[in-house]
Amino acid sequence: xxxxxxxxxxxxxxxxxxxxxxxxxxxxxxxxxxxxxxxxxxxxxxxxxxxxxxxxxxxxxxxxxxxxxxxxxxxxx
Numbered sequence: 262x263x264x265x266x267x268x269x270x271x272x273x274x275x276x277x278x279x280x281x282x283x284x285x286x287x288x289x290x291x292x293x294x295x296x297x298x299x300x301x302x303x304x305x306x307x308x309x310x311x312x313x314x315x316x317x318x319x320x321x322x323x324x325x326x327x328x329x330x331x332x333x334x335x336x337x338x
Contacts, residue, residue: 283322285314303338 291313296302301316307329314325319338326335 283318283325284327285312285318285325288312303336305334305336307332307334 296315302313303316303319304311304313306312310329312327312329312334314336316338319325319336324335324337326333328334
């Protein structure tokens with residue numbers, strides 16, 4: 262931290278806090294996901310596969326990682 266950071270304003274929940282990555286589960290077709298038409302999605306492609314992540318989940322986690330077509334991915338928002 263630089264000297265301009267006011268350490269008294271930092272909120273640390275516990276010592277040794279470790280970020281646990283968001284790993285979306287096995288996907289399914291959007292038609293069967295039961296999402297409303299207004300649900301915002303973040304969509305990316307790898308080869309012929311498309312992956313859609315729900316934006317409200319990404320707004321909380323900011324980073325998602327997993328595997329598509331046997332290759333790891335990391336998506337940041």
